[in-house]
Amino acid sequence: MPVTNPQAVIRGERLAVTRALTQVENNSREGYKLLEELFPHTGRAHLIGVTGAPGTGKSTLVNQLAYAYRHSVEGNSPPRIAVVAVDPTSPFSGGALLGDRVRMVDLAGDPGVFVRSMASRGSLGGLAGTTAGLVQVFDAAGFEIIIIETVGAGQAEVDIASLAHTTIVVEAPGLGDDIQTIKAGILEIADILVVNKSDKPGADHTLRALRNMLALAHPLPEDVQHHGTLSTAAPADIEPETGWTPPVLATTATTGEGFQELIAAIEEHRDYLKSAGEWQIREEKRLKNELEVLLRDALRAHWEEKIAPETYQETLGKVIRRQITPWRAVDILLEGARL
């Protein structure tokens, strides 16, 4: 692949951006060198994470959100939007393609929108590291809004959340009335909660259930201490010390209903982060997390250079035959590399 001109990326030239993304996704040497040049030009974009369970219409919501940003911000020129769709395990390549075709229907031909799907299979930490690199390319290329879409509600989402300034958690009617939802663990990472498919039956119930759960999840600390139980106060009654209560919004991605309110909430959250000094804190957490992921990969690679491959195979063999524990094996592997 030819060398990519960093200036062309910074000017936002589409071909250069496409090439840069591929070089970064391939973890190529060119990709790393390019990021060196681009990095000083990053830090301007608003990174928005969108996550939620399968079946909530998340991709359609992201599509509609990009469209709404492009078409309904009155007065001044609309922001340029990048979408990074992180799809850790696509069951078959046709799936992602099909999804993209549905997603892109309204956005095709708009030069102010760039969608990139990642179908990478997760190595430990690898996905978060690569996503961070792609985000940096878009950031340097002047995309003001970068939406990172992830599937599910597992560890990957928690990692991605630490990558975003604003995390939107998407639910759908019929999920909110189950005790399981309380255990989903995604309320914690949500800056904004959205009940999508709000034209479906049960949407009001789900909205209410989520608002009640938020009241439980964001109780006044004093309340907990005084009574030893969780507060059951309505959301309106509590004003958490952090200064931000996640709003619960209703959208219908297929019609565009509720997206003005969603954009307003996102902008409100950005303003809150900036005025409360939280923006800088999240930036620092984000970059530290990125550094840690890369460091672990580098330490593993460095160790591998110093160990004899036979030693690794032999030690692994002993673990598989249950002669030594994995913990003992680690000691042997560290000694073997003279670390």
Next chain:
Amino acid sequence: MPVTNPQAVIRGERLAVTRALTQVENNSREGYKLLEELFPHTGRAHLIGVTGAPGTGKSTLVNQLAYAYRHSVEGNSPPRIAVVAVDPTSPFSGGALLGDRVRMVDLAGDPGVFVRSMASRGSLGGLAGTTAGLVQVFDAAGFEIIIIETVGAGQAEVDIASLAHTTIVVEAPGLGDDIQTIKAGILEIADILVVNKSDKPGADHTLRALRNMLALAHPLPEDVQHHGTLSTAAPADIEPETGWTPPVLATTATTGEGFQELIAAIEEHRDYLKSAGEWQIREEKRLKNELEVLLRDALRAHWEEKIAPETYQETLGKVIRRQITPWRAVDILLEGARL
């Protein structure tokens, strides 16, 4: 905490098992020493992963599955069942408690069942490592069936799947008709698919949709090559080369409907794994994965001993001020530790 007698754990004494689990979960030195003693006694249990999106009634299904194993296996003595519920981020402590109370209603007082909830927040890799340790304790203590329940459909689930012999993916009616589900990426890891809440409207549709998706996900390789498109053959028509087509079953966890069939499918999968030599392959993958996770943690800890804390802070600071990229920072941090 007093020293735990490994023999008491191996005999399955409840108090010793409880103590061992805590020592392992705390990553204490005692926990590591104990695992050394227990490890040669592991490798006998059938590890069953249960995963799926929030709202599918997964915990109730696990509860009912344990109950069914205990009460409806005719003829011989029922197997002892352990449940490890991995709940990476519980939004508030009350949530997990409440969930457990609902889950345990039928199993309370049965000495052949042991449920352990983990409310750990995921450090990178940490959750998978700890879960593996807990599973080893249960395995050494003679639990024949160990069910590992995880939330969501993200990276954590892919990791947990590599920990189990048999992975059950739970869906619920109403989720299967959405294009999003195709992108969930969980079909790949499923050995058995279950549509729970099968008494709800739309269950037949979901069953059909999943069976169609499986037909797409498991096409005959030749089909794809010949036509350049995905096969749309019905599942009955295809016989994948791997020899195992994931069955799609219907259950109603609240009534116990369909659980005899589920147990039969689990046993059939175990027999398939053993006869095809896949059991040993999964064991090896599982232990290698465990070793890798522990190795990365150990390398990070070893590096930390050799680096001056100021160097780390200073380098991180440069990244945060965008003077150097995270990749350049890693080079500095490796040099700083003279690695």
